[in-house]
Amino acid sequence: MVASQVHLVRHGEVYNPERVLYGRLPGFRLSDLGQRMAEAAAAELVERGRPIVRVIASPLQRAQESAAPIMAAFGLPVHLDERIIEPTNRFEGTRMRGPGGALRDPRNWPSLVNPARPSWGEPFRSISTRMLAAIDDAFHSVDEGDVVLLSHQLPIWMVHRSLAHERLAHDPRKRRCDLSSITTLSLGGNVPAEIGYSSPAAALLVPANDVGAV
DSSP: OOOSEEEEEEOOOBOOTTOOOOTTOTTOOBOHHHHHHHHHHHHHHHHHTOOEEEEEEOSSHHHHHHHHHHHHHHTOOEEEOGGGSOOOBTTTTSOOSSTTOGGGOGGGGGGGSOTTTTTTBSOHHHHHHHHHHHHHHHHTTOSSSEEEEEEOHHHHHHHHHHHTTOOSOOOGGGOOOOTTOEEEEEEETTEEEEEEEEOTTGGGSTTOOOOOOO
């Protein structure tokens, strides 16, 4: 027996007044709005009536804080998995655009030569491989019920494109992975398939700051 469904939940808005690319940097917590987003994701899982039996989160603070409302709703502890963490990025801690932005500094241009890899951080294929391995283990970590994985925008989007057999290189502006969104997978013949996507916090996205994602 395996899990019925695995839900990939993105974290909520991060408190990031300097609007830097935060990547794996420590200390980036959810904003008050981000807490509300995380609560919206938990509420939707409850409303679906899904039998959530396990919660797994990225080790980063924003993912664990986003897991908290789901843990509370279903009375579960959180398990951490390094494989669903945000990718590495050479521009962590910097502003990418605007005056003084990293994209305007010629010293950074060598890191931008190959967006298809990408040359500025962990390769897309590496992200996809570790995410799919974590998802496979999540499906087989329980005998029944559903598993929730709290992760990040790019790792979740790499799963989507992998399962859709699309090129992993993409335009970051066109990712369909809102803050606190839920991407749901099922397992058929030992091969995961995406069966749903929702944005429980859609009503909260207009004022949100989402510039820190890798």
